[in-house]
Amino acid sequence: xxxxxxxxxxxxxxxxxxxxxxxxxxxxxxxxxxxxxxxxxxxxxxxxxxxxxxxxxxxxxxxxxxxxxxxxxxxxxxxxxxxxxxxxxxxxxxxxxxxxxxxxxxxxxxxxxxxxxxxxxxxxxxxxxxxxxxxxxxxxxxxxxx
Numbered sequence: 001x002x003x004x005x006x007x008x009x010x011x012x013x014x015x016x017x018x019x020x021x022x023x024x025x026x027x028x029x030x031x032x033x034x035x036x037x038x039x040x041x042x043x044x045x046x047x048x049x050x051x052x053x054x055x056x057x058x059x060x061x062x063x064x065x066x067x068x069x070x071x072x073x074x075x076x077x078x079x080x081x082x083x084x085x086x087x088x089x090x091x092x093x094x095x096x097x098x099x100x101x102x103x104x105x106x107x108x109x110x111x112x113x114x115x116x117x118x119x120x121x122x123x124x125x126x127x128x129x130x131x132x133x134x135x136x137x138x139x140x141x142x143x144x145x146x
Contacts, residue, residue: 042133043075049083049125049138052109056146059112061105063125063138072108075135078127080106082134088120088142097124097137104128114145121145 012030025032045066052060063081065073074080082104084097103112114121121143127135 040077040129040131042129043078043127043135045075046136046138047075047081047125047127049081049123049141051123051141051143054114054143054146057113057115059114059117059123059143059145060109061112061123061125061141062109063105064108074108075127077129078135079130080104080128081110081125082128083110083112084124084137085112085117086122086124086140087118088122089118092122092140096122097126097140117145119145 015025015028015030016032018025020028022032043065047063048066048068049061049063052062054060061083062071064071065075082102084100084102086096086100090096105112112123122140123143124137124140126137
C-alpha cells in the first residue's frame with residue numbers, strides 16, 4: 001500500500017511539473033498551487049490575555065481575540081500565542097518582553113509550567129502566525145508564582 005501511495009504521489013508531482021495546461025492538471029486530480037496567493041499577515045491587535053488561576057508549579061491563563069464574545073476565539077491566521085516571562089523584581093523597561101524567555105501555548109486555556117519562573121513574574125502575550133510573524137505585545141500580568 002505504501003508503494004502504491006508513493007507511486008501516485010510521484011505521478012501527481014510529475015503532472016504538476018509538466019507543461020500541461022492548468023485545467024488538464026485539475027481534471028487529472030493534480031491541481032497546481034495558485035501563483036499569486038495572498039500573503040497572510042500577523043494580527044495588528046494583541047490578544048486579550050488574562051490570568052485564570054495560580055496553582056503549585058503552574059499558572060493557568062486564557063487568551064482570545066480582543067473584543068470577541070467567544071472565550072477561545074483565535075485571531076485570523078494565528079497558530080497560538082507567545083508568552084514572555086519577565087522577572088517582576090526588576091523595573092519595567094522598553095522591549096523587555098522581546099528579550100525574555102518565551103513559552104508557546106497553541107490552545108486556550110493554557111497551563112504554563114512555573115517551576116523555572118521567578119517568584120514574581122510579569123507575563124505578556126502576542127499572537128504568532130505560521131510564518132513566525134507576530135502581533136504587538138499585550139499589557140503585562142503580574143503573577144506571584146507558587
